[in-house]
Amino acid sequence: MGENDESEIIEHHDDEEMEKMRTPRNHSQSFLESVASSEKDGYSSTQSSHRLLAYSDALISIIATVMILPVAHTKFQDNEELKLSIQALLTTKVAVYLMTFLIVTVAWAAHIRLFQVIERIDDTLALLNLACMMLITFLPYTFSLMATFPNNTLGILLFCACVMVIGLIQALIVLYGFSHPFLLNDQIQMSENQAYYKRRILEVIMRVPIMCLFASVFSAIFIQVSYIILAIVIFLPYIAQCLKWIQSKAIGGQVEDSPDSVPFYTYHPSEPLSKERVEAFSDGVYAIVATLLILDICEDNVPDPSVVKKEFDNNLVAALQEYGPEYLAYFGSFATIGLLWFVHHSLFLHVTKATRLMGLFNTFSLAFVGGLPLAYQLTHEFPRGSRNELEAVQISCVIIFFAGLFQLAMWVTALFTERETLHPYVRYGGREHAFMLAKLSLYPCVALGTFVFTCVLSRFSTSIFHMMEIGVPFAFLVLRLLVRVALVLLRWLFCPARNDLDSVPVEEEDSQLPINDIVT
Amino acid sequence: MGENDESEIIEHHDDEEMEKMRTPRNHSQSFLESVASSEKDGYSSTQSSHRLLAYSDALISIIATVMILPVAHTKFQDNEELKLSIQALLTTKVAVYLMTFLIVTVAWAAHIRLFQVIERIDDTLALLNLACMMLITFLPYTFSLMATFPNNTLGILLFCACVMVIGLIQALIVLYGFSHPFLLNDQIQMSENQAYYKRRILEVIMRVPIMCLFASVFSAIFIQVSYIILAIVIFLPYIAQCLKWIQSKAIGGQVEDSPDSVPFYTYHPSEPLSKERVEAFSDGVYAIVATLLILDICEDNVPDPSVVKKEFDNNLVAALQEYGPEYLAYFGSFATIGLLWFVHHSLFLHVTKATRLMGLFNTFSLAFVGGLPLAYQLTHEFPRGSRNELEAVQISCVIIFFAGLFQLAMWVTALFTERETLHPYVRYGGREHAFMLAKLSLYPCVALGTFVFTCVLSRFSTSIFHMMEIGVPFAFLVLRLLVRVALVLLRWLFCPARNDLDSVPVEEEDSQLPINDIVT
Helix, strand or coil: CHHHHHHHHHHHHHHHHHHHHHHHHHHHHHHHHHHHHHHHHCCCCCEECHHHHHHHHHHHHHHHHCCHHHHHCCCCCCCHHHHHHHHHHHHHHHHHHHHHHHHHHHHHHHHHHHHHHECEECHHHHHHHHHHHHHHHHHHHHHHHHHHCCCCHHHHHHHHHHHHHHHHHHHHHHHHHHHCHHHECHHHHHCCCHHHHHHHHHHHHHHHHHHHHHHHHHHHHCHHHHHHHHHHHHHHHHHHHHHHHHHHHHHCCCCCCCCCCCCCCCCCCCCEECHHHHHHHHHHHHHHHHHHHHHHHHHHCCCCHHHHHHHCCCCHHHHHHCCHHHHHHHHHHHHHHHHHHHHHHHHHHCECCEEHHHHHHHHHHHHHHHHHHHHHHHHCCCCCCCHHHHHHHHHHHHHHHHHHHHHHHHHHHHHHCHHHHECHHHCCCCCCHHHHHHHHHHHHHHHHHHHHHHHHCHHHHHHHHHHHHHHHHHHHHCHHHHHHHHHHHHHHHHCHHHHHCCCCCCCHHHHHCCCHHHHC | CHHHHHHHHHHHHHHHHHHHHHHHHHHHHHHHHHHHHHHHHCCCCCEECHHHHHHHHHHHHHHHHCCHHHHHCCCCCCCHHHHHHHHHHHHHHHHHHHHHHHHHHHHHHHHHHHHHHECEECHHHHHHHHHHHHHHHHHHHHHHHHHHCCCCHHHHHHHHHHHHHHHHHHHHHHHHHHHCHHHECHHHHHCCCHHHHHHHHHHHHHHHHHHHHHHHHHHHHCHHHHHHHHHHHHHHHHHHHHHHHHHHHHHCCCCCCCCCCCCCCCCCCCCEECHHHHHHHHHHHHHHHHHHHHHHHHHHCCCCHHHHHHHCCCCHHHHHHCCHHHHHHHHHHHHHHHHHHHHHHHHHHCECCEEHHHHHHHHHHHHHHHHHHHHHHHHCCCCCCCHHHHHHHHHHHHHHHHHHHHHHHHHHHHHHCHHHHECHHHCCCCCCHHHHHHHHHHHHHHHHHHHHHHHHCHHHHHHHHHHHHHHHHHHHHCHHHHHHHHHHHHHHHHCHHHHHCCCCCCCHHHHHCCCHHHHC
């Protein structure tokens, strides 16, 4: 059995390498193909889609986080009367941000699906994709119009128009792809059922624009109906699949697809999601969120020379001291987001295949990450020891907690199907398992701890928060050491008898890996 | 000879594939290595550096473009008295933007160099790199302090402090890398001169922080001296190499290095620059610049419900018409930037190796791209037919012209060493050569044409500009057709006799490629 596992490891590696190599391979293939195709129809510019997708991911990640800016720029005052109305405004803005984030990631998921079918591009497809991107980047604006004027049909009409045009462009891309079959996914290219695939994919793609057409027609009559239709359009596939999945888990019955069904466009929670693109999108979000505060600082926190001359007697240091809290917020949020990225990076290093459900948890985690700079800014904005400051610190802790928790959830999801989705090292009993668990649970635990401490010692909330900020990077640096000490302690506490029986196998495959190195 | 060339093509492909495969290969290697190393010293978490670099590129590209925001948010008025002071302010801000862009790209180039030596990372290096990134993202702020208060030592001290700490962290990374040799570049890893390489690289890295130390000491005595020192620090290596290169070209003498010299840290114009990272950085800049305007639109251009009720009688469409110019500017700039990205993408598809000089031209091109949204915004901000509007349109044309011209310059640079840097298809006489030339020169030509037209027909400048905006995407769609027609015309005009003599070889290798497909 041990040997069996070993070969599986190698197989996994091969799969992984195959997947990663596909891009360069396409690249060289594309030229051969382009020669072949140019001999056929005189038209040749087939290209690998790798960079097009990277650029699209960068654009979408910026757009997903754009609606956090209106939230971040809401000004707070200690005036109790204004506070309520500002809080209501803020709640609306946060809701808009979260909804936009969700909708943009839905569009992003559709984009991934499309380019899992179309694996190679040419100039025409690249230009069509750019047009599609332009409309996706406009979605947040139509959505914020909808939120600001819920009873006006304009917002919903604009939104529907954008979605319909995006759908049409995607259908055009599919049609173009199927008329140039060398652009398609190899599996579909080889298949004899191309016509069936084409119809099925077009059906799925056109479902959304057609529903949007209905929504826009209804908006003239009864606007609430259109909102309901829109909600159904976007979330029904996921809800239906979720119910089906729960059902299949509960009853244990197998939900079998027809053997001909397309491997994409299934909305299964275990449908593969391009790991590369999840990474690229997450990198984009982490990068833009990490620099959100420095954008503001560079623009707003350079004092006016005349003011410095008049009010601070040309003492620049004194003038800049006013902005102290902003610098602190910047460094704090950059460090926290950087470390959350680091955890994400460590996790995906050991993930061999990303699934749709993991993608969903990733989206939730990223949505919380987007709120971090704002929370940090709040932390330093209120007078020391005030009730507001305590609240701000606690909000920061809650955001960090959930951002970290959803990262942990991704790993737990992956563990359920670990043979397919995880590298052996981080599976149950793998030699990096404990270390990965420690990495992923460090932030949730620390955030929870800080939250509890601030509740008990509310007077020192800021100091506790600052200590947390400073301590966590060092905790990550010595984490491996800590995990080893903890493992030794656990082993010593719970099974002292087995301490000298090193040969007890936790799992067959581990005995082949030098797990002892970690424990001893 | 023909066969020789053929084999070279294959070799090129192999090199390319090798380079692209390196990442996944490292990935699998890292695990093997980590097992090996963990057996040696019990410490194991070697990883591929691919994603760390992608994240760093994303961060740096955002930071490089951040100083365009203060430029973009400068408000214009038609008041003649204010205009001069605003123009002066704007010039300063544009200068700050360009200088920041240049300095950040210098830091980025140093980062590339460092991670061409350190090819694999572990957790400690990842955390050190994040610390380094945090300081790099702070550079623009120190620089804008320097620009706003040129006579105050604080800005220069902060800048020097940042640079010194960045230098120290980089030195730490190098020392850490050389103490764990399996993290190093294979070439250095195999070499027997590791100690020499280490000393040489540390020398180059520490040169800048030490000069900055001098600059900060001098700033207390005579501030102008420190500015000169800083300028020398940053640009001397490039100027020296440039002079050396010109000299070697002019005299024809060979500038020979000692055979032991490090392949990196040479500052040669032909020093290789990771093509992957140039692409990632460019993608980041194009993405952030393309979405700059929508960021503002989403935040500022959602009207207040009470205002719409009072002033526009609840007519949202009328209220939004005020923002018409902003939407136009957004779509125009998004399309232009998208198409410039498309050209860049097409070029780098055929580039097999990027050099430092190409990187420099790329930086210049990107710096102009960064100014595009602003120029487009200006175009629509002034009353129709005014003098300001004409100027704004012309500025837009100039910016597009230079952005495109530097892209063309990259290709021309690559053509000088085409055997190393370009794919055979786009070399002189290759079958995509004419098409690539057309793609790269379309924007400079169109921008130049629009500029000339607006000078002649200044009354219709906006209409001409809009027609250009709308026409260019379609021109790209039918470009291949246009090129074919142009080639046939050229052939017909200049060598009608050769028209039927298809066997005349332009170059040996082309006769093997189906060049006829394009021409006929």
